[in-house]
Amino acid sequence: MSVLIAIPARYASTRYPGKPLVPLTGANGIAMTLIERSWRAACSVSGVDKVVVATDDDRIREVSEGFGAEVVMTSEDCQNGTERCAETHANLAADYDIVVNLQGDAPLTPHWFVEDLIAGLRAAPEAGVATPVLRCDGDALNSLLNDRKHGRVGGTTAVFAADHSAMYFSKEVVPFTAQTYGGGDATPVFHHVGVYAYRPDALAAYPTWPAGPLEQLEGLEQLRFMENGRKVLCVEVEAKGRQFWELNNPQDVPKLEEMMAAMGLD
Template sequence: MKTAILIPARFASTRYPGKPLAKLNLPDGSRKSLIRMTWEAAQEVEGDQEIYVTTDDDRIRTHAEGFGASVIMTPETCRNGTERCAAALEAAGLDCDIVVNLQGDAPLTPPWFVSALIETMAAGEARVATPVLRCDETTYNHFVEDRREGRVGGTTAVFGTDHRALYFSKEVIPWLDPAKLGDAEIPVFHHVGVYVYTREALATYGTLPEGQLEKLEGLEQLRFVENGLPVTCVEVEGRGRVFWELNNPGDIPRIEQALREMAD
């Protein structure tokens, strides 16, 4: 299947303006922008995929082209990454069967997460697929701490036995009673903000109405769920790597710490 990896990035983030250009300290003493690190993560995915940064901001375009990325400009009216990917697909007339949306705030995304989604799509049953990662104790405690402090942390997902998504939330769901959990695995899954769509599903997205749940949660994937288009949750393994998205300025130290641990 012909695959294109798109990295949507916007400057005007409500919680963190200019986030794609934020610099992180790397273990070797260098500094790189968030968007460059995400683009480099895309390069590690197996296969021969075309990779593009897609944005509506000239500052991001100039920076991305400066480190060698191909860029597709999209309208300022795009409200989320999926709409931006759909606009890029149409604007550039990309020749591909499926599109990967690797959001520009997730430089720690392991390449095998993306490969697992591509393999799921190649099986021919899914129209939209996204990875979920079972929370370990550290990640779960980070989620709970963020919500307790009023911060928007990671997103969680619940899904049925057929792995079709039932709901995504910025709250920590399902609720856990520690007394009942015991030594069992934590039944909370971190939704990793990566998506793979068929061309048809991505084109359909822009024609669907924005639903109430999408508006309330601020989660673009809920548009598919609310309109009855199945989203397949693909469980992936961390393989000892810590995954964390950059949602707030306070997440930078967490990501820098994870990078140091990966380098050890």
């Protein structure tokens, strides 16, 4: 099955304008833009036929082409990354069996997260879309709770059924737990990893649906699938000692750089 990875990137982020071009310094002291680090993460995934950056902004296009990425220009009307991926796939000459949306704010996404995601979707023909979830340890859960305590929108959490079909995604920390957890303790909270794998029919249908009330309230694009009766498969992935966090706010830059230094990531 052929696989395309598209990295949707827009300059006009509400919370963090210009985020794809923010420099992140690795363990070797060399700074690279967020979009380049995300592209490098995508290129490390095995079994992928093509990787492209999908953007509507010439600044992002110029920087991306400068480090060797293939760029697909998309409309300014795309409301989110899934719509941008749908337009990208429609604009390419080839049809792919699976389209992966590796969002441009998650440069610490390990290659096995995406490989396991693709394998999970392949093994679930009834699912049109799949997304990874990572069980939080105490440190990750406390980071999520700390963001909410200080009024910051941080990571997204997911709850799912016994068959791993998603029940809900939220920018609040769900499910509620009153228990206190130590740094390395396993918790009942799952961090949603901002990567998606779509079958082409589900991806093509997505832009034809209006944004529903839950998507608008949470600001989470994947809820549109659920609000239209499409199954979203949650694929549990393992950290294997890797720290994971997305760049959601300016305050996340030093956090990501500290993580890269601790893990020796260039």
